[in-house]
Amino acid sequence: MNQLPDLAAIQEAARRIKPHVHRTPVLTSKSINSMLGAEVYFKCENFQKAGAFKARGAMNAVYALDEEQAAKGVVTHSSGNHAGALALAAQKRGIPAHIVMPNTSPKVKIAAVKGYGANVHLCEPTQAAREGLANELLKSTGGVLVHPYDNYHVIAGQGTAALELIEDAPELDYMVAPVGGGGLISGTAISTTALSPQTKIVGAEADDADFGRRSLEKGGIVTQDHAPQTVADGLMTAPSQRTFAAMSKLLDRIIAVPDAETLAAMRVVLERMKIVIEPSSAVPLAALLSGHLNVKGKKVGLILSGGNLDLSKVSSWCPPL
Amino acid sequence: MNQLPDLAAIQEAARRIKPHVHRTPVLTSKSINSMLGAEVYFKCENFQKAGAFKARGAMNAVYALDEEQAAKGVVTHSSGNHAGALALAAQKRGIPAHIVMPNTSPKVKIAAVKGYGANVHLCEPTQAAREGLANELLKSTGGVLVHPYDNYHVIAGQGTAALELIEDAPELDYMVAPVGGGGLISGTAISTTALSPQTKIVGAEADDADFGRRSLEKGGIVTQDHAPQTVADGLMTAPSQRTFAAMSKLLDRIIAVPDAETLAAMRVVLERMKIVIEPSSAVPLAALLSGHLNVKGKKVGLILSGGNLDLSKVSSWCPPL
Numbered sequence: 001m002n003q004l005p006d007l008a009a010i011q012e013a014a015r016r017i018k019p020h021v022h023r024t025p026v027l028t029s030k031s032i033n034s035m036l037g038a039e040v041y042f043k044c045e046n047f048q049k050a051g052a053f054k055a056r057g058a059m060n061a062v063y064a065l066d067e068e069q070a071a072k073g074v075v076t077h078s079s080g081n082h083a084g085a086l087a088l089a090a091q092k093r094g095i096p097a098h099i100v101m102p103n104t105s106p107k108v109k110i111a112a113v114k115g116y117g118a119n120v121h122l123c124e125p126t127q128a129a130r131e132g133l134a135n136e137l138l139k140s141t142g143g144v145l146v147h148p149y150d151n152y153h154v155i156a157g158q159g160t161a162a163l164e165l166i167e168d169a170p171e172l173d174y175m176v177a178p179v180g181g182g183g184l185i186s187g188t189a190i191s192t193t194a195l196s197p198q199t200k201i202v203g204a205e206a207d208d209a210d211f212g213r214r215s216l217e218k219g220g221i222v223t224q225d226h227a228p229q230t231v232a233d234g235l236m237t238a239p240s241q242r243t244f245a246a247m248s249k250l251l252d253r254i255i256a257v258p259d260a261e262t263l264a265a266m267r268v269v270l271e272r273m274k275i276v277i278e279p280s281s282a283v284p285l286a287a288l289l290s291g292h293l294n295v296k297g298k299k300v301g302l303i304l305s306g307g308n309l310d311l312s313k314v315s316s317w318c319p320p321l
Numbered sequence: 322m323n324q325l326p327d328l329a330a331i332q333e334a335a336r337r338i339k340p341h342v343h344r345t346p347v348l349t350s351k352s353i354n355s356m357l358g359a360e361v362y363f364k365c366e367n368f369q370k371a372g373a374f375k376a377r378g379a380m381n382a383v384y385a386l387d388e389e390q391a392a393k394g395v396v397t398h399s400s401g402n403h404a405g406a407l408a409l410a411a412q413k414r415g416i417p418a419h420i421v422m423p424n425t426s427p428k429v430k431i432a433a434v435k436g437y438g439a440n441v442h443l444c445e446p447t448q449a450a451r452e453g454l455a456n457e458l459l460k461s462t463g464g465v466l467v468h469p470y471d472n473y474h475v476i477a478g479q480g481t482a483a484l485e486l487i488e489d490a491p492e493l494d495y496m497v498a499p500v501g502g503g504g505l506i507s508g509t510a511i512s513t514t515a516l517s518p519q520t521k522i523v524g525a526e527a528d529d530a531d532f533g534r535r536s537l538e539k540g541g542i543v544t545q546d547h548a549p550q551t552v553a554d555g556l557m558t559a560p561s562q563r564t565f566a567a568m569s570k571l572l573d574r575i576i577a578v579p580d581a582e583t584l585a586a587m588r589v590v591l592e593r594m595k596i597v598i599e600p601s602s603a604v605p606l607a608a609l610l611s612g613h614l615n616v617k618g619k620k621v622g623l624i625l626s627g628g629n630l631d632l633s634k635v636s637s638w639c640p641p642l
Contacts, residue, residue, distance in 0.1 A: 046595050108642055267632065274367050274628035276595040307595035311588065315636035321429055 002242040005156035007194035010187060013156040014163055017059040020092055021049055024161075026168040031272045036288055038295040041169035043161055046277045046307025050116075052234075053161050053184060053305050054085035054148075060157030061146045062089035070095045073143040077123075077130040079105045080234050081306050082148040087118035098137045100130050106310075149183030150240035159187025165301045166192065172199045173298035176284040178305050179203035179212040179254055180235040182243025188303065189250035199301075202293055203247065203254035204284040206230035210256035211238035216248055231259045231317065234280035234306065255293055261286040267318045269304070278309045279317070323563040326477035328515035331508060334477040335484055338380040341413055342370055345482075347489040352593045357609055359616040362490035364482055367598045367628025371437075373555075374482050374505055374626050375406035375469075381478030382467045383410035391416045394464040398444075398451040400426045401555050402627050403469040408439035419458045421451050427631075470504030471561035480508025486622045487513065493520045494619035497605040499626050500524035500533040500575055501556040503564025509624065510571035520622075523614055524568065524575035525605040527551035531577035532559035537569055552580045552638065555601035555627065576614055582607040588639045590625070599630045600638070 005013070024044045033039055045053035062074060073096030076086050083099045090097035097118040101110060102125035113120055121137065123129040138145055146154065161184075162175060175192045179185045189201045205212050209228035215221050215238070224238045239247060247254070259279075266282035268289065269275060281304045287293050288300070326334070345365045354360055366374035383395060394417030397407050404420045411418030418439040422431060423446035434441055442458065444450040459466055467475065482505075483496060496513045500506045510522045526533050530549035536542050536559070545559045560568060568575070580600075587603035589610065590596060602625045608614045609621070 051595065106641075270597055270630075270632060274372065274597040276591055276597060309591075311591060311639035312636050312641045314639075315633050318632035318635075320427075320633045 003152050004242060004246050005152055009156045010159035010191050013060040014160040016063050017056055017157060020059045021055050022047060023164060024048055026165060029273050036295055038298050038300055040300045040302055043165040043303045045161055046304050050084045050088045051306055051308040052081035053158060054081040056160050057154035057157035057183060058085035058089040061151060061153040062093050064153045069144055073097060073141055074146045075134055075137045075143045076146050077134045078148050081308060083113050086146055087113045087116035091117045100133045149181030150242055155183050155187045158184045159191040161303055162188040162191040166195050169301055172196060172301045174202055174295060174300045175199050176202045176204060177303040178235055178280055178283045179205040181237040182239040182247055186243045186246035189246055193250050200252040201250055202252050204287040205254060205256050206232040206235050206283060207256040207258045209236045213254040213256050215239055215244055216254055231279040232262055232283050255287040257283050257286040261290040263317045265289050276307045276309050277304050278306050281305045324473050325563060325567050326473055330477045331480035331512050334381040335481040337384050338377055338478060341380045342376050344485060345369055347486060350594050357616055359619050359621055361621045361623055364486040364624045366482055367602060367625050371405045371409045372627055372629040373402035374479060375402040377481050378475035378478035378504060379406035379410040382472060382474040383414050385474045390465055394418060394462055395467045396455055396458045396464045397467050398455045399469050402629060404434050407467055408434045408437035412438045421454045470502030471563055476504050476508045479505045480512040482624055483509040483512040487516050490622055493517060493622045495523055495616055495621045496520050497523045497525060498624040499556055499601055499604045500526040502558040503560040503568055507564045507567035510567055514571050521573040522571055523573050525608040526575060526577055527553040527556050527604060528577040528579045530557045534575040534577050536560055536565055537575055552600040553583055553604050576608040578604050578607040582611040584638045586610050597628045597630050598625050599627050602626045
């Protein structure tokens with residue numbers, strides 16, 4: 001049940017999802033390189049379908065289903081990018097999607113998921129309510145749960161971004177990606193370790209949601225012991241047994257970053273690279289720019305995980321200097 | 322004095338500036354294409370050096386100077402992207418730049434121009450004060466005026482963006498670009514007419530600064546008869562004799578767009594294409610999205626002119642829906 005994909009599974013995922021996702025560009029920025037004295041290769045998953053790397057895992061999970069399973073549809077609970085990604089994947093394959101979302105979700109996010117043709121089921125904003133309603137839907141529909149990160153095919157799909165990045169920018173000294181529940185960092189670490197064993201793999205998370213870092217320190221999962229307060233709303237969850245197993249085995253370290261540094265890094269990307277990223281995506285660059293990880297003279301791969309920025313908040317996040 | 326460049330001059334400019342500017346990408350967006358029922362090819366000058374197409378004209382003007390002229394430096398008056406572009410070009414060539422800016426310019430813009438090593442001279446925010454101080458500087462330094470748009474080499478440089486766009490996206494039905502003083506649209510129209518005579522060339526401007534449209538209607542220059550109120554702060558000026566001559570000869574029409582449509586178009590680019598543009602850049606897309614120019618079934622080239630977006634204003638420009 002807690003199996004992790006290997007390189008072959010990630011390569012299979014890459015073949016499976018190729019017709020359904022973008023091969024996103026790898027960009028560089030002279031000004032960021034000169035700030036860091038390093039070469040940074042940004043894998044731009046902000047340009048991915050539905051605006052985030054989540055499309056990779058969702059497409060892999062949906063297209064890995066056999067016909068009979070697929071016909072019954074997929075179920076998940078998520079208020080974030082996984083909800084939109086799974087809805088899109090189900091729409092592409094022409095199967096039902098049931099998405100449980102907290103009734104506190106922004107209307108625009110609910111509308112986006114409905115826009116992909118999914119059935120949205122609203123619930124109270126608690127973990128228990130979300131899981132309870134998802135379980136009811138699994139029973140009533142006979143559908144398959146596609147968990148946002150604790151899922152073999154989802155992790156394999158997320159690992160395909162690093163495959164492409166290593167192809168475009170080989171011989172990396174560091175590979176840096178954000179850490180939430182650990183789906184992206186696990187897939188990234190498996191790909192990277194297999195293809196580029198000399199590359200150190202570093203996770204980055206928000207300091208008020210540093211469940212990954214504390215889990216590594218403790219040598220066991222630190223569960224979500226409080227409701228994190230962070231602008232990095234995609235990185236609030238704790239690892240599962242499965243993702244913790246990958247992280248504890250393969251990561252060099254996890255760096256926790258305060259929101260002020262995350263927002264400063266996001267601003268650098270918006271102003272210098274002229275591309276739109278969401279705060280969660282800026283956490284790895286914040287780990288570099290603030291000096292928590294010294295990459296001077298190094299070649300760094302960095303996954304910009306998503307571009308679903310809430311424009312109504314940008315001005316408070318980026319006040320006049 | 323009022324000479325316009327021809328295709329050969331624009332091609333010469335392209336060779337001259339090639340080592341000093343980016344060949345910017347041409348991007349497409351499935352969702353924008355599906356909104357319009359058209360194929361739109363976006364020439365992304367928001368990714369240009371110093372954040373705007375202005376680097377093309379400034380580099381061409383600076384590198385066209387002979388050694389003796391160059392040593393005395395360049396002078397201009399601008400509070401916008403031309404100021405930064407000329408400062409950068411002068412820094413690259415290692416010559417002095419004197420930039421006259423209104424004392425009401427945002428500190429961050431003044432800092433950016435100084436950051437490129439230019440001498441900034443502040444003046445009262447009137448046209449007379451700007452031109453007066455620039456004239457004094459021309460006399461005291463012996464330098465060369467590089468006007469933001471009423472300049473042969475600047476127009477030739479701006480025309481290189483369309484050269485590249487036509488190379489990447491041939492057989493366009495329409496070429497659409499923003500109209501301010503007319504440097505970009507003149508260069509664009511000269512390139513496009515010469516290389517792709519069947520392409521209709523359309524300008525787009527802000528409706529409270531519709532000096533271009535009114536000039537075409539009147540058959541003579543309508544000067545700036547009021548201080549325009551528009552978010553498209555790069556498009557506030559009226560044409561010169563030189564740019565009016567190109568525009569009246571080569572344009573199919575100029576479309577004037579209200580700010581609300583401009584901001585809606587900017588939002589579409591930020592949210593769908595995930596790239597950062599400034600409001601002035603969104604005016605041509607607004608002309609399409611709002612139906613002022615019907616491009617259904619057509620192939621359209623569109624120049625996204627700049628990416629120097631004021632992040633502190635984004636939230637008021639893009640409120641929650």
